[in-house]
Amino acid sequence: MCVLCFIACKEQAYDLSPSQKTINHINTLSLELRTSSNGWQMIYYPKVDASLFTNYRQLWRPSLVSSDKYGLGGEIFLLKFLDNSKVNIKSLNKRGDINVETAEYSISLNSSLQLSFTTFSAIHKMINTDTEAVADFLFKYKDFNGDLIFATAKDSYNSYSVVVLKALQTEDDWNNALVRASENIRLFENMKNPQLVLKQGGRIFFQSDRLLTDERNRNERLKRHYHTFIYEQTEFKGVIIKGYNVMGSGYVASAEGLNFQPGFKIEKNFIVHDFQRQGDKFVAELVQVYDNQPLMRKFVNVSKHMYPNREHIILNYSAEIYDAPILNIN
Numbered sequence: 001m002c003v004l005c006f007i008a009c010k011e012q013a014y015d016l017s018p019s020q021k022t023i024n025h026i027n028t029l030s031l032e033l034r035t036s037s038n039g040w041q042m043i044y045y046p047k048v049d050a051s052l053f054t055n056y057r058q059l060w061r062p063s064l065v066s067s068d069k070y071g072l073g074g075e076i077f078l079l080k081f082l083d084n085s086k087v088n089i090k091s092l093n094k095r096g097d098i099n100v101e102t103a104e105y106s107i108s109l110n111s112s113l114q115l116s117f118t119t120f121s122a123i124h125k126m127i128n129t130d131t132e133a134v135a136d137f138l139f140k141y142k143d144f145n146g147d148l149i150f151a152t153a154k155d156s157y158n159s160y161s162v163v164v165l166k167a168l169q170t171e172d173d174w175n176n177a178l179v180r181a182s183e184n185i186r187l188f189e190n191m192k193n194p195q196l197v198l199k200q201g202g203r204i205f206f207q208s209d210r211l212l213t214d215e216r217n218r219n220e221r222l223k224r225h226y227h228t229f230i231y232e233q234t235e236f237k238g239v240i241i242k243g244y245n246v247m248g249s250g251y252v253a254s255a256e257g258l259n260f261q262p263g264f265k266i267e268k269n270f271i272v273h274d275f276q277r278q279g280d281k282f283v284a285e286l287v288q289v290y291d292n293q294p295l296m297r298k299f300v301n302v303s304k305h306m307y308p309n310r311e312h313i314i315l316n317y318s319a320e321i322y323d324a325p326i327l328n329i330n
């Protein structure tokens with residue numbers, strides 16, 4: 001009986017016309033978006049250049065660590081999809097204030113399943129020549145944590161987008177997640193002397209020490225949501241030389257703390273993306289969790305605070321961003 005039922009269901013699936021299959025795909029994603037009654041947190045990086053300042057072992061001449069080498073950060077939005085093709089959007093403006101608006105969206109299927117924001121909104125305000133931002137997103141998959149992963153048609157070998165929709169769990173998240181994100185980005189961007197340390201246990205891989213005083217570079221970092229942490233080298237391979245080891249990444253505030261793309265690579269496959277705010281600093285602890293999706297079935301390394309209820313393996317890799325005191329040396 002079970003075999004006959006399976007065969008019948010399989011034949012029924014094959015009996016669907018191409019147009020009906022298209023409708024089914026569209027309805028599935030539409031239902032997924034509308035089912036989260038508390039809405040979604042959307043993290044959007046239009047263009048991540050993975051080659052910029054990602055190797056802390058590389059020695060840079062001081063003249064090359066300048067704002068024209070900076071990459072791009074992202075933006076955070078809260079989205080609540082409604083039954084009538086409307087979407088409520090919350091966003092942060094340049095001053096950190098929260099804007100609320102209602103726009104329209106559509107879902108279509110051509111070569112890929114596509115989510116489009118079809119009327120002008122805060123997402124469209126990101127679109128310009130530099131950012132290469134778009135308002136049409138190609139659905140890729142649903143990950144092991146239930147997050148919806150999208151891409152854009154502009155992704156290439158040299159750069160890629162990061163588009164993640166994470167379901168908000170409570171009404172308080174919808175009401176206050178952007179408030180917390182605004183507080184987090186203000187804390188980070190108001191630090192007088194932000195520094196980064198990457199380590200495993202007591203072994204330090206990278207610890208920045210350079211005070212960034214160039215006002216032009218600072219303004220460009222704030223504008224582009226991109227930050228560089230610098231360690232000043234006076235000796236390299238036994239030779240006295242002045243140069244910098246640099247870790248740089250685009251960033252966006254989240255309700256938990258900060259998200260960085262491409263992030264900070266400690267070693268191969270050990271990359272820190274998500275930091276949790278703890279008091280007046282941001283910390284991250286990498287752990288290993290199992291992705292049990294049928295097509296994946298592998299261990300992945302993530303920040304522990306992002307998956308508090310999942311079984312994990314402790315790796316002892318950690319990172320911290322803090323505001324170091326400025327020492328006056330006469």
